Amino acid sequence: xxxxxxxxxxxxxxxxxxxxxxxxxxxxxxxxxxxxxxxxxxxxxxxxxxxxxxxxxxxxxxxxxxxxxxxxxxxxxxxxxxxxxxxxxxxxxxxxxxxxxxxxxxxxxxxxxxxxxxxxxxxxxxxxxxxxxxxxxxxxxxxxxxxxxxxxxxxxxxxxxx
Amino acid sequence: xxxxxxxxxxxxxxxxxxxxxxxxxxxxxxxxxxxxxxxxxxxxxxxxxxxxxxxxxxxxxxxxxxxxxxxxxxxxxxxxxxxxxxxxxxxxxxxxxxxxxxxxxxxxxxxxxxxxxxxxxxxxxxxxxxxxxxxxxxxxxxxxxxxxxxxxxxxxxxxxxxxxxxxxxxxxxxxxxxxxxxxxxxxxxxxxxxxxxxxxxxxxxxxxxxxxxxxxxxxxxxxxxxxxxxxxxxxxxxxxxxxxxxxxxxxxxxxxxxxxxxxxxxxxxxxxxxxxxxxxxxxxxxxxxxxxxxxxxxxxxxxxxxxxxxxxxxxxxxxxxxxxxxxxxxxxxxxxxxxxxxxxxxxxxxxxxxxxxxxxxxxxxxxxxxxxxxxxxxxxxxxxxxxxxxxxxxxxxxxxxxxxxxxxxxxxxxxxxxxxxxxxxxxxxxxxxxxxxxxxxxxxxxxxxxxxxxxxxxxxxxxxxxxxxxxxxxxxxxxxxxxxxxxxxxxxxxxxxxxxxxxxxxxxxxxxxxxxxxxxxxxxxxxxxxxxxxxxxxxxxxxxxxxxxxxxxxxxxxxxxxxxxxxxxxxxxxxxxxxxxxxxxxxxxxxxxxxxxxxxxxxxxxxxxxxxxxxxxxxxxxxxxxxxxxxxxxxxxxxxxxxxxxxxxxxxxxxxxxxxxxxxxxxxxxxxxxxxxxxxxxxx
Numbered sequence: 001x002x003x004x005x006x007x008x009x010x011x012x013x014x015x016x017x018x019x020x021x022x023x024x025x026x027x028x029x030x031x032x033x034x035x036x037x038x039x040x041x042x043x044x045x046x047x048x049x050x051x052x053x054x055x056x057x058x059x060x061x062x063x064x065x066x067x068x069x070x071x072x073x074x075x076x077x078x079x080x081x082x083x084x085x086x087x088x089x090x091x092x093x094x095x096x097x098x099x100x101x102x103x104x105x106x107x108x109x110x111x112x113x114x115x116x117x118x119x120x121x122x123x124x125x126x127x128x129x130x131x132x133x134x135x136x137x138x139x140x141x142x143x144x145x146x147x148x149x150x151x152x153x154x155x156x157x158x159x160x161x162x
Numbered sequence: 163x164x165x166x167x168x169x170x171x172x173x174x175x176x177x178x179x180x181x182x183x184x185x186x187x188x189x190x191x192x193x194x195x196x197x198x199x200x201x202x203x204x205x206x207x208x209x210x211x212x213x214x215x216x217x218x219x220x221x222x223x224x225x226x227x228x229x230x231x232x233x234x235x236x237x238x239x240x241x242x243x244x245x246x247x248x249x250x251x252x253x254x255x256x257x258x259x260x261x262x263x264x265x266x267x268x269x270x271x272x273x274x275x276x277x278x279x280x281x282x283x284x285x286x287x288x289x290x291x292x293x294x295x296x297x298x299x300x301x302x303x304x305x306x307x308x309x310x311x312x313x314x315x316x317x318x319x320x321x322x323x324x325x326x327x328x329x330x331x332x333x334x335x336x337x338x339x340x341x342x343x344x345x346x347x348x349x350x351x352x353x354x355x356x357x358x359x360x361x362x363x364x365x366x367x368x369x370x371x372x373x374x375x376x377x378x379x380x381x382x383x384x385x386x387x388x389x390x391x392x393x394x395x396x397x398x399x400x401x402x403x404x405x406x407x408x409x410x411x412x413x414x415x416x417x418x419x420x421x422x423x424x425x426x427x428x429x430x431x432x433x434x435x436x437x438x439x440x441x442x443x444x445x446x447x448x449x450x451x452x453x454x455x456x457x458x459x460x461x462x463x464x465x466x467x468x469x470x471x472x473x474x475x476x477x478x479x480x481x482x483x484x485x486x487x488x489x490x491x492x493x494x495x496x497x498x499x500x501x502x503x504x505x506x507x508x509x510x511x512x513x514x515x516x517x518x519x520x521x522x523x524x525x526x527x528x529x530x531x532x533x534x535x536x537x538x539x540x541x542x543x544x545x546x547x548x549x550x551x552x553x554x555x556x557x558x559x560x561x562x563x564x565x566x567x568x569x570x571x572x573x574x575x576x577x578x579x580x581x582x583x584x585x586x587x588x589x590x591x592x593x594x595x596x597x598x599x600x601x602x603x604x605x606x607x608x609x610x611x612x613x614x615x616x617x618x619x620x621x622x623x624x625x626x627x628x629x630x631x632x633x634x635x636x637x638x639x640x641x642x643x644x645x646x647x648x649x650x651x652x653x654x655x656x657x658x659x660x661x662x663x664x665x666x667x668x669x670x671x672x673x674x675x676x677x678x679x680x681x682x683x684x685x686x687x688x689x690x691x692x693x694x695x696x697x698x699x700x701x702x703x704x705x706x707x708x709x710x711x712x713x714x715x716x717x718x719x720x721x722x723x724x725x726x727x728x729x730x731x732x733x734x735x736x737x738x739x740x741x742x743x744x745x746x747x748x749x750x751x752x753x754x755x756x757x758x759x760x761x762x763x764x765x766x767x768x769x770x771x772x773x774x775x776x777x778x779x780x781x782x783x784x785x786x787x788x789x790x791x792x793x794x795x796x797x798x799x800x801x802x803x804x805x806x807x808x809x810x811x812x813x814x815x816x817x818x819x820x821x822x823x824x825x826x827x828x829x830x831x832x833x834x835x836x837x838x839x840x841x842x843x844x845x846x
Binding site: 106 | 423
């Protein structure tokens with residue numbers, strides 16, 4: 001083989017190699033920033049340091065978790081894929097709020113249901129009291145607060161309290 | 163010797179508490195004044211006895227007697243004396259003793275103050291106070307003895323016991339492990355006593371409520387007697403919560419002040435019911451309604467006070483606050499369940515006697531708006547309670563523990579807080595009794611119109627977030643209403659008494675402290691709300707690893723990393739301290755020194771932020787990591803916290819308002835004379 005042909009072939013292989021490396025680097029993305037890592041870490045909790053979000057936990061174990069997130073991000077994983085990975089490895093407790101499935105629905109349903117029930121009971125009680133009061137119209141309707149009645153009201157209350 | 167004296171004094175107090183509770187109950191039921199007097203003496207003994215026990219513990223702590231397990235686990239030679247004293251409440255056994263000591267102080271004060279006036283209530287107040295005390299002391303006597311010594315068994319096992327176990331030899335460690343580093347902050351030194359004072363003082367209104375039910379004195383007398391106790395309890399609880407927030411901000415290194423941690427919530431829940439109660443009792447006093455509801459609220463508050471102590475002390479829900487974990491959980495659980503069931507049973511047995519004296523005349527009256535306020539507080543309580551216990555329920559039924567984090571609480575309670583702010587703006591303008599929407603509208607339109615200036619100004623300043631604008635309007639409304647109320651009151655006084663406006667304002671507040679103190683509290687709340695809006699909606703953060711001389715930019719701030727030193731200190735810690743220079747809009751605004759302390763004895767790291775603090779914002783820098791000296795790289799996490807200082811400023815206004823509301827009145831001469839006459843008659 002001619003030497004120039006060998007040289008051409010070597011250059012070609014080298015260029016192809018470079019292109020392949022560049023392609024692979026592009027597929028994996030650039031090195032993730034700390035902020036990108038923390039954006040995901042903020043939504044996760046490690047099972048040991050309960051109630052401390054992963055982005056601010058100072059322990060060595062949590063630093064390793066953050067490194068894992070960095071690695072996965074650099075491999076091109078999406079936020080959801082990374083969260084799913086941690087759930088698969090350590091269970092749903094790593095998520096900041098329970099996934100809305102099974103018994104966990106109760107977390108989201110019970111407080112508004114209880115509040116609405118309370119509001120309904122209160123409304124019914126207020127209405128029944130008001131109806132009872134309307135049936136007994138002994139008390140005069142309070143006048144709208146204006147300067148002079150306010151003076152009277154204020155003084156009356158001050159006397160009562162004092 | 164001191165340890166033996168301390169322990170046996172606690173045992174004596176426990177016996178006195180049991181005797182006092184039994185004698186007071188039996189004496190009241192059988193109308194035996196001698197037994198009631200004996201109970202009273204037993205109760206009066208508890209405070210001096212526990213003071214002796216506490217004195218013994220403090221002496222051991224200060225002396226550094228490390229043969230005592232509690233002393234060895236909470237103090238060390240390097241600790242200053244004031245921290246050694248605060249170790250009294252720095253561990254589980256000591257804090258239970260501290261709780262009990264405060265309890266005896268409050269029950270003693272309540273009965274000494276009210277004995278002559280409230281003879282029919284006091285025996286039952288003694289029963290409730292001493293039963294609560296006996297419960298806490300039983301934990302100290304049987305489970306968590308702060309005076310237990312350290313021993314080495316013949317099998318080489320280290321154990322703790324007051325007296326020598328068979329074949330064991332005493333241990334005398336050279337030094338102790340020291341107080342948990344997280345607890346060495348000034349905020350944390352005062353935070354637990356404040357919370358405990360709040361917890362303990364809520365027992366007094368509960369005790370009077372039970373006494374009122376048992377003695378069938380179900381009018382509002384018990385409320386009038388305990389009005390100030392309730393305000394004092396609320397003051398301490400509020401102070402404890404605010405100090406806890408400040409501690410978290412300064413020490414825990416997450417850039418915030420409230421992490422919705424289960425133990426934070428545990429202290430917050432009695433505050434919620436207590437606040438609802440403070441509003442609701444006003445309605446009972448003025449209109450003679452909501453009597454059942456007030457009983458329910460104070461019973462709930464008491465249960466939540468014990469539950470709060472239970473959460474911190476049982477270790478059932480481990481969290482950043484659960485420093486102490488032990489097997490006393492089931493005892494707490496049983497006590498809460500038992501007292502709750504007994505209280506509700508007594509309430510149900512007196513249900514018909516608590517019928518309201520009036521009806522509700524209008525949906526727009528002050529009483530109706532106050533009940534709405536109670537509904538919102540209860541809504542927040544349900545969210546908090548459910549969020550705290552759900553992980554346990556999940557673990558119990560599915561075997562899987564879940565995390566209920568801040569997102570849940572913030573989303574669920576946000577609208578309820580907004581509703582409360584709206585009520586804070588509207589309710590002060592409403593009147594009692596029969597009124598109409600028209601009347602309320604006529605009273606409210608002026609301040610409502612003025613309040614619109616605030617969101618308009620916010621838009622002009624570039625605020626576009628709808629939640630922030632709504633929050634700003636609500637804040638504006640409350641401020642406008644409070645100013646309007648003060649203004650109208652002062653004008654009225656000037657018209658009637660010819661006083662100048664300044665004097666009229668002072669006298670107005672002085673003669674109706676609860677009402678105008680309440681308005682100041684509302685002002686404090688909205689100033690805090692501004693801070694919360696700032697940090698919740700506009701907090702930004704970034705993190706980066708810098709070589710010396712490199713910069714990190716966050717908004718208008720630039721930070722340059724200058725230097726890092728790592729050194730050991732005399733008090734047993736390794737300190738890594740960075741020096742950074744902060745620039746705002748290109749101008750040098752000073753140096754900060756974020757650091758990481760590592761405590762050798764407890765093997766615990768602690769992150770201390772470097773903070774540049776102004777009324778406008780905080781620039782908050784954490785040293786996250788650093789490379790060995792030489793390569794000179796360090797990782798910093800930086801937060802920009804707009805308006806966060808409004809939270810602390812609002813807290814101060816809040817406390818000031820509570821002090822105004824709770825400040826003792828001079829007793830009118832007539833009342834004083836009646837009390838004296840009665841006292842003389844009794845003595846005769």
